[in-house]
Structures are given as structure tokens and as C-alpha cells.
Amino acid sequence: MLNFRKVKPFQGWITVALLLCATTSVLADASEPLIDPEADRQALRAYYLKRFPGVDIQDYINGIYALDAASREQWQALEEFPPYEFDLEAGEALFNTPFANGQTYAACFPNGGVSIRQHYPYWNAAEGRVKTLELEINECREKNGEQPYPWKKGPLAQISAYMAWTSRGQVFDIKVPADDAGALAAYAAGKRFFYAKRGQLNLSCANCHLEGSNIFIRADLPGPALGQTTHFPVYRSKWGELGTLHRRYEGCHRDTRSDPLPPQSDAFRNLEYFQTYMSNGLPVNGPGARK
């Protein structure tokens, strides 16, 4: 009888996947006009609206907790005393402490670094690459004669958490300039990464987070692909500390039994670009807390 489970969403997913695959493979020959991020975003929203009709699109910022009532309750209890509070304080202090040369983080960013999270990552045309917030925090340090921080946790995650905090409620507004072939190619690379099969287990991110969202894989429930990045960095109970998005990418990537790519590699920044574009229209709610 369990056989009837999820037959419909699965078929729906195939349709979405075929559409997406069709676009991706065409754009592999660099026919850039066919890359249409906005159409992809609308297709993803439509997919989730259809699959989980009772769930408000805005609620997808809460990941699996938007879909599964049982885990939502545990999470709400967790959020009563947010486990990332100390990190926020530490992040604020770090952000406001001038470097040895007297300069500040604020000077490196637009609007003094406040309320800007919703614009990251972005395509930097001059450098020809996607820039993430974490990348620019470390660049700011190096420019001012400081050592860069490690990418996955610790002070870098704390500063990033504080900057997200000052942006809470701002709506993600990632741009993929339609007249910039480099930006379109970066977006397309991120999208291909998300849908491509990888590793010894032959799994794609989409296998678990699109088709497989809210279906048990052993005792774990993969969350939805929509809104997956809005709350990063995240305090994860399993880690017992705060971690960045690329730390999470590394773990999930390893779940496919392939060699993880390094944080802030081109592939991961492009993936973040694609995923965050999918979250356009949703508010910043970082830092978050997850199981």
C-alpha cells in the first residue's frame, strides 16, 4: 500500500527535471539567451506550490520545518533560547573592532556593512566571478593587513551571522544580468551542479532536496530546495556550533560519496549564486538554527 506514496510529486518532479535538464543541456553550448533564471525560479515555486499546497511560499525560509510538523515543534522549542545568541554577540564585537591599522569592516562594504545580506552573493563583472559575503569579509581583512579566517566556522561565521542579523527581513534580490555572458554562465554552472548526479552513490542535490524533500532517508528528512540558503550561517545541533553554507555543502557533497570541493571554490560559489537566486523574494532570516 505504501507503493502509492508520492507517485504524483515524483511525476511532477520528472517534468520539472526534464524541463531543467533540457535548458541546461542546451545552454552547455553557450547559447546564453536560453538561460532564464527567472523562469527557473518560477518553475521551482510552482513545483512546491503544487506539491505542498498548504504551505505558504514565505515559509520555505524555515527549511524542513515548513513541511514537517513534528520537527517544527522541536525547532520552535530550540528557537526560544536561540543557540546562536553568543555567536551574534561575538560577531558584533568582531565586526566593530578596528584592525591594527585603524580601519574597519564597515569601510569595506556598502552601507557600512549593515542590512546588505540580501545582495549576496553577486556577480562581480570586473573580477569575472561570483563574490560571496564570506569571501569579501576575508578580502577586507587581507586588504587591511590581517590574516584571513578559516572558511567553515569560528570568527568568519560569527561576523557573517551578525551581518545577516542586521539584514533580517530584507528580501533577497540577487541579480543575474541578462547581458553578461559570464554571469549567466556562472548561474548555469551552479544550476548544473545542483541537478547533476555525482559520486559513487550517483546522487544529485536535487535527488534529495527536490524529489526527495520531506521523504525519509533512514531517519533524516531532507528539506526543500526552495529557500534553502536564506538563514545561513546556521547553528547546527549536530555540529554544536555555528557553520557556514559551504561547510554544509561539503557535508552534503560527501553524502554522495565524492571528494568534497573546498569551501569558496568556484563550483560552490556558483552553486550558492544559483541557490540564492532561487530564494529571491524571500526574506533574510539568518542566522538560523537546525537539528
Add this chain to the structure above:
Amino acid sequence: MLKVRWMTFVAVCAALLTANTVLARDEAALIVLGQAVFLEQSKGNCIACHAISDPQAQLAGNQGPPIFNMKLRYPDKRLLRAQVWDATRNNPLTLMPPFGKHWILSEHEIDAVVEYIYQY
């Protein structure tokens, strides 16, 4: 003469009997291995995606259909083995890892897990 024939008969019977128990023992061992392949994360971890009505199989996932009625659904056991060896043959986008093609399990382990699920 008669006595010799009789003794041959007894000997052949005995040999057949032992052969049978050896076979039975081999099969039992195969099923024990197959169960381990099904349940253990470092082996097949089939339980991550498939429920099966083995009392030892707790907290199964449901990404894939429950393992059920295998004999009826796969009268030809070779087709079942083929599904485990490379699920992408039937569905290129499948979630199910290609256990044989990607060398996740040995051929012997695949035989074992097929034997194990064939009971359900």
C-alpha cells in the same frame, strides 16, 4: 554383489544428504550476509530508502518502495539482480545508487542481498 550395491546406494545417499546440507548452509550464510548488506550503512544501506518486514529493520526510510512480494513481482530473479546492480537502467534519474556498476558492493554481496530480499 547385492551387498556392494546396497553399500553404494547408502554412500550415494549420504553424499547427497551432505551436499544438500552444505547447499542449505551456503544459502543460510548468503542470507545472513544479505541481511547485513541491507541494514549496514557501510554496505548497501538499503534500509535508508526501503522498508522491509524484517523485525531487525527499524527506522527505514521511504525514498523507495517497500521491499514486498519480491517473488511475485520478479518471477525472474535475474531482473531483480539487474535492478540492484544498476537501477539507472530502468530509470536514469533514479535515486537508487548503481550498486554493481559503481562497485559499491561486490558481486557476492549483490547475490546475497538479492537472496535476502527474495524472501520478502
